[in-house]
Amino acid sequence: MTHRKTLVRATVNQESVEFLCEPRQSLLECLRDILGLTGAKEGCNDGNCGACTVILDGRPVNACLVLGVEAEGCEIETIEGIARAGALHPVQRAYLESAALQCGFCTPGLIVATKALLDQEPNPSEERIRMWLANNLCRCTGYDKVIRAVQRAAEEMREVRA
Amino acid sequence: MSESTYAVVGTRPPRHDATDKVTGRAHYGADFQLTGMLHGFILRSPHAHAAIRRIDVSKAEAFPGVKAVVTSADLPESPEQMVDIGEGAMPLSYIRGNMLARSKVLYKGHAVAAVAAVSPHVAEEAASLIEVDYDVLPCALTVEDAMRDGAPVILPDLRTKEFGEQTGRPGNVAEHFRHVLGDAENGFTEADLVVEREFRTATVHQGYIEPHATTVLWNEDGHVLVWCSSQGAFTVRKATAAVLDLPVLRVSVTPLEIGGGFGGKIRIYLEPVAALLSKKSGRPVKIVMSRQDVFEGTGPTPGSHMRIKMGARKDGRITAAQAYLAYEAGAYPGAMVAPGAMCVFAAYDIPNVVIDGYDVVVNKPSTAAYRAPGATQAAFATESVVDEIAENLGLDPVEFRLMNAAKEGTRRADGPKFRRIGCVEVLEAMRNHPHYRAPLEGPNRGRGVAVGFWFNVGLASSCTISVNSDGTVNLLDGSVDLSGTRTSVSMQAAETLGLRAEDVRPSVGDTDSIGFTEVTGGSRTTYATGWAAVEAARDVIGQMKERAALLWETDAASVEFDRGVFRAGGRSITFQELAAQLDETGGPVVGRGAVNPSGAGGSFSGAIADVEVDPETGKVSVLRFTAVQDAGRAIHPSYVEGQMQGGSVQGIGWALNEEYFMSAEGAMLNSSWLDYRMPTSLDLPMIDTVIVEVPDPEHPFGVRGVGEANIVPPPAAVSNAVYRATGVRLYRLPMNPVAVMEALWQKESEPGGGSLHSDAAA
Structure with a gap:
């Protein structure tokens, strides 16, 4: 009903x-x-x-x-x-360039979670990133390239801010 | 082509589909919409084994918003036949029986009836009004239960096949086969040391994040249109047509993006049911599984019971090996025990071998492939025994493996003789890796190694390449892209055509637009579909040579092509320049490639794992992990590494946490991701990778598939590491905290059993 x-x-x-x-x-x-x-x-x-x-x-x-x-x-x-005016957000670009996706199904959730993290914490440690993203399951990548993508995006966003 | 000439192969261009996937625009199974679409819900059995006395759907049919209800009575009857279901065949009656149960339900989660309604909530509510009278039967949940005398008979018509012959014996053993090489009995007498151990592994799931999803329209013209997430559109077409008793021409399947499969999205579960609902309602019907449906109603990978016996001389030579492999098939025959038997001793050159395999029906979901299906269980057992022998002989575990490693010419017990393989090179890369020699300090820590093998497959692939007037090309193939294969296939075409990767625009065709292509599975896509792309590119080059010859008024045979330039008699024209003149020289150029390679080169993989075991809780933490794999040739190294890292982590999950935890009545008690615990980012270190390249001699670029072998060694490597950390060897997966603590307590209670080092004692 x-x-x-x-x-x-x-x-x-x-x-x-x-x-x-x-x-x-x-x-x-x-x-x-x-x-x-x-x-x-x-x-x-x-x-x-x-x-x-x-x-x-x-x-x-x-x-x-x-x-x-x-x-x-x-x-x-x-x-x-997340993307604005036809340009990918640095987090999206970092995932794309770091090969941090395979099937891509978990990727939107991971990217949104990553943006939320980096909006608050511009320079998270690897441990902090792992803790933050522990809510986002990915079965394809084993997380290695995901973590590296987050580090790469953080670095790029810090440079833009500086 | 020599390696130094590669311009595209071995580079790391962006994936062609990546932008769609980082912006949320890519359309997966559940994202598809049609006007007038209804939503389906499948009612599933609450019992693991029961006879169905009666199904009353009248209340569901009368529920407001319900447009159709179906049961097995709506499925057609047709004569028994074997149906190709991708990487194998299955009797049609079993496939149909798994769609919607007929007289019996064989596992908790077995589909019984389905409802189509105006919303998913309405469909679910209505389904709860379907009345099913069950006569609950005793169940058998493990191979040991099912093989016992007096075990409940799950499939009354099943007769055991033994050594290739029908025995006429009823029971739950669908098949017993044996592979023999040399004389194992004699081989064991030559050994100075014989170790025999018994192993068990739990049922585990592939754990793809996207649940199965399909939308089907049974059109008024009698044509069935399917949009779904699967590993192969042609397999979905074949199986759906067979279940519905339709010619394949009447079924069209469009593959949508797929959110992971790992072997679990080859078999079909939903399409014929949605088709029947669509036929009855006259509207398109979408069905999306819940996560519980995925756990309980799709194919996990078999739990197993294994015995491995191996003998070696003091000099480190393995003289004989024996395996008993009994795998749970689930509700219908087809446990992946045959590939398990192909892989169980494949890493070793052993003169005397006996392997017995048992395919055993149990009251669990019908099992399906999972990344190197059957090999991981077997390697856990073999590599544990190999580790024990190496230790008892005082040999380094990698050196011991190297002394016995399979190489070109080694005969496997199941028949084939290896062509050029990279087992030795993988082991050497492990031995030479800094991780292997790095100090591992601190209490309760240990390092383990293991190797594994997967044979890989070739099979049929089709590809077409259309040349655009600006010298770019459109590439169409039939391989669903699970992990970047649009790009690894396009790169091989680009390399052949002298183009850049971004000059190729790849797309995945539907069953109406591209030639037959087997599933994305068996580590075959970059290998076989890549090969088809090379053939299509060569066809393009051949046709373009004719165009150049026409322009130059010469013979096509005298035109040469190298790195994007056509040359003859001192004249030259680039691919792009010639592409601009296709209209004037005869019209479009469309290249065609269709291959069916049978001799794919297998891939070996190795793992080095450092763990720490918490003596208070039994929790095992992986501190460092290195994966090594022979890729033959890495077309896109980033995505080869990605395969290795993903497979390694699935293997770690299998080793430490994952299992179908079953009640005595056959109910899965942990059918959510809260309780079926897959590794999270917090559970893992970075996964280091070493790509070994021993090119496959047949493939145009030397590619060996890399999708699967990487999952094979991790459980054994982790187990061997746990042993080094604790002095306790575990013989069952998963090695969860309970299992580890029980093993530690047992060791402490044994005479001479010491306690673990703890920080307090150290």
């Missing part, structure tokens, strides 16, 4: 959006199925894989663990909003 829908107003990738969702629908479903933003992926739907990571009011969250109705008034950044 379908349930009565609620109107939700939020900001997604710096644009105001309004959508109707059922109370039981997750933010991930709203992004993917209602707003057509399929960059965030569903790997587990129980908060263990991080493939659906989005930034919600400045914090990385698993979109599968947030209800759509909870997004009311929130600012959300998804993988689709």
